[in-house]
Amino acid sequence: MASLDIDTPWICTSSESFDDSLNIHIEEVDPTDTLEALDNWKPVEHSSRNIPKPPPLPTKTSKTTKIQRCLPGSCSIPKETMGLWDTLFKEGHAADVQIITENKSIIPAHYSVLCVASPVLRNFLQQSKPRNGIRYIKIPGVPYDAIYVFVRFLYSSCYDDGEMKKFVLHLLVLSHSYSVPSLKKVCVKLLEEQWLNTENVIDVFQLARDCDAPRLSIACLRMIVKDFKTISLTEGWKVMRRANPRLEQELLESVVEADSRKQERLRKIEEKKIYLQLYEAMEALLHICKEGCRTIGPRDKVLKGSQVSCNFPACKGIETLVRHFANCNKRVRPGGCSQCKRMWQLLELHSRMCSEPDHCKVPLCRHFKMKMPQHSRKDEAKWKLLVSKVISAKHAWGPFMIKPSAFS
Template identity: 50%
Template sequence: MQEITPIHFQTTRVLPEYDVFIHTSDGTRIPAHTSILASVSPVLENILDQPRKHRSSERIIQIHGVPSTAATAFVGFLYSSRCSEDEMDKYGIHLLALSHVYNVPQLKQICIKGLSQRLTVENVVDVLQLARLCDAPDLRLRCMKLLTNHFNTVQRTEGWKFLIKHDPWLELDILQFMDESETRKEKLRRHKEEFGLYVELSEAMECLEHICTEGCIDVGPYNVEVGREKKPCKRFSTCQGLQLLIRHFATCKKRVKGGCLRCKRMWQLFRLHSYVCQQNDSCNVPLCRQFQLRMEQEKRKDDPKWKLLAKKVVSAKVMFSLSLPKRKRDEEVRVTIESCGIRHFGYNEYCNNQCVSC
C-alpha cells in the first residue's frame, strides 16, 4: 500500500483540495495541486495537459530516481520558492537534477550556488558529472578548478576511480582543462614579467627627465646645483642606479668601440626616451633631438620594434598609475641617502661633441 506524505506548504494562499499525486520510487504519494505545479514548471504543465484515459482516474506524476524526501523537498519549493540549508545539504544534487529535468530555473540557480559552496575533493567528481548533464557551466568551471588545484588528492577518491573506468571522455576533458590551465598560468606569468619590465622602463624614463631637468643628489645639468641639500625623487632606487649609469657613461673609455655593456644600456635608454618624448626642441635629455632627427631622416628596420616598445612603456605607466590607490599615487617616498663621488654631469657639452650612432 502506498504511503501518502503530507506536506506543510509555506504559503499564505487558500488552496483547494489536492487534485494530483506525485509517485516516487519507494511508493510514496505526495499530494499537490495542478495549478501550482503548472504555474512553476512548463514541463509539469505539459504532463498535466495530457488527456487521461478515464475521467475518474487520478492525475499521477511519476518522479523516480531520487529519494522520496528529495522529491518532497522539490514539491515544497514549487509552493514556497524556498529551499532550506538543511535540504541543500541533504538533497542538493537531487534537487539540481530535478530542477533541470522539470525546467525550474530559480531552483536551479539556488542549487548551483549551494553546491558550489559545498564542493569537496570527495564529491567534486559526482558534482562535475551532474553539472555537465544539467547544463550548469558555472558549476562545471568551479569543479574543474578544484580538480586542477587538488588533483593528486582527487585521484585517490572512489569517484575518480569510477570515472576513469566508465567515462573516459570526461577524464579527457578534465586533463585537457588542466593542460590549458597550466598554459594560461604560464602566459599570465610571462605577461606579469613583461609588464613589470615596462613599468621599470617607464620609471627610468621619468627619472631620466628628472635628472636631466631638475638634477638629483649626484647628477644634474651643468646649470643646476646638486648636492646633499637636493631632495631625492620619489623613485629613488631607480634614480640612484640611473645616476651611477650616467656618471659611468660620461667617463667610460670603452664606449667608443662599443665594448661596454653599461654604456650600451645607457645608450638604449636615451634612444627609448626619444621615442617616448613629446617635448621636441625643449627636451633636456641628452641625444633626444639627435635621435628624433635621425628617425625622420632614416627609416631603420628596427624602428617599428622601438615604437612598439615605447607604446608598451607608456601604456604600462598609465595602467600602473590607475592600479594604485589615490593616496599612494600622491604620497612621496622619503629616504635618507649619503651622496658620494662626482656631483655634476655636463651632458650638454658632452652631447655636442658626440655623433649619434646605435
C-alpha cells in the same frame, strides 16, 4: 436595487440597521430565473451632465516616483499565505493526484497546483486518465523524502535547510527533469557555496552538465583547474576516467589551456614591469640632466647635497650608470662595456621619446635624432615598437605614476 442617496451618511446611526446590512448568506439560485433576468436587463442611461471630466493625462515632464518604478517587479508574499499553501500540501485536503514513490509510498497532491508549477507535470497529467477522480504519477529512482521536499516546494517555495542539503543532488535532477527553474536556482546556489569540495567536485560537474546548469559547471571547472593535482587522485576522477574517457581528455585540455593562460598573463605582467622601469629610467634621466639630483646634475644648477630625498625611484640607479659612463674607458672600444651599452640605449630611447631635441639638456639627444634615418627598416621597427610599449605601460599605470610624463 435602490439607489444610494448622496446626502445620506454612510454609517447608519442605528446599530440594528448596521447589523442588518451585514447579514450576508448564500442561497441556492434557480438557473432559469438568472437567464430570465439577463434577458430583461437593459443598460441604465446616465446624463452626461452628471459625469465629471477625467483628469488630464500626465505630461512627458512628469517624474515617476521610485515606488512606481518598483511596482512591476515587486513581490511581497506574507508568511500566512505561504503557510496556507504549505498546510494545503501537508494535509492534502481535496487532493485529486497521488504521487507514487520508489517504495510505493503515496504523496497526495492537487492537479491545479502541479499543472501551474511544472509544465512537464501539466503535460503528463493532461494526458493521463483519472480513475475514480484520481490521477496517478510514479516517480521512480528517487527517495520518498526527496520527492516530498520537491512537491512541498511546488506548493509554497518552502523548504527545510537540513533536508535541502541532504537531498540537493536529487532535487537538482528533479528541478531539471520537471522544469522548475526556481528550485534549480536554489540547488545551484547551495552546491556552489556550501557543498563543493575536492572529493565530490567531479560528480557534481558531471551532474551539472547533464542537468544544464552552466553556472555550476563553471564553478566546478574552476575548482578542478585550481587544484588539479589533488582532484586527479580522488575516487571520483578514477571512476570518471573509466566511464567517460572523453570527459577526462576534455578536462585535461582545460587544465593545460588554463596553465598556458596563466603563464602568458604572468609573462605580460613581467613585460609591463620592464617597460614601466624603462619609462621611470627616462624620467630619472631627464630629471638629472635638467634639474639635478643630490650631487649630480647640470653645471648651471646648485645642488642641495646627498641628504635630500628624491621622488624618482630609478634615480639612484641612473646616477650610478651616468657616473660609470662618464669615467669608463671601454665604452668606445669594439665590444665595449655592458653598462655603457645600456646607458647608450637609454640615451637613444630618450631621444626617440623626446619632443624638443633642440632645447633638451640630455646628452646626445639631438645626435640620435639626426642618425635615425640611417637605421635599417628592421631596426627602426624595433625601436618604434619599444617606444610604443613604454608609452603604453606609462598610460596603463595612469594616476599611480609619481611624476607626470615629460615625453607625451
